[in-house]
Amino acid sequence: xxxxxxxxxxxxxxxxxxxxxxxxxxxxxxxxxxxxxxxxxxxxxxxxxxxxxxxxxxxxxxxxxxxxxxxxxxxxxxx
Numbered sequence: 001x002x003x004x005x006x007x008x009x010x011x012x013x014x015x016x017x018x019x020x021x022x023x024x025x026x027x028x029x030x031x032x033x034x035x036x037x038x039x040x041x042x043x044x045x046x047x048x049x050x051x052x053x054x055x056x057x058x059x060x061x062x063x064x065x066x067x068x069x070x071x072x073x074x075x076x077x078x079x
Contacts, residue, residue: 017069024065029058 012018033041033054040046 012066017066021062021065021069025058025062028061032057032061 036057037050037053040050
């Protein structure tokens with residue numbers, strides 16, 4: 001069985017998984033940015049905080065989607 005590190009490397013080479021994770025991140029991240037930072041962005045009160053909050057908001061759903069796909073691959077491989 002491969003180690004966790006090797007599995008993540010293989011997962012990020014899988015174009016289908018990456019495409020789904022990026023799409024999920026784009027949709028969910030945009031919704032979360034609109035909910036959490038929408039008034040700040042619309043009001044034009046952007047600060048340096050947004051420089052790290054917005055990218056982090058997109059990273060979280062990307063990692064969650066990737067983790068889910070990797071877990072699904074483990075379940076299928078074990079069956």
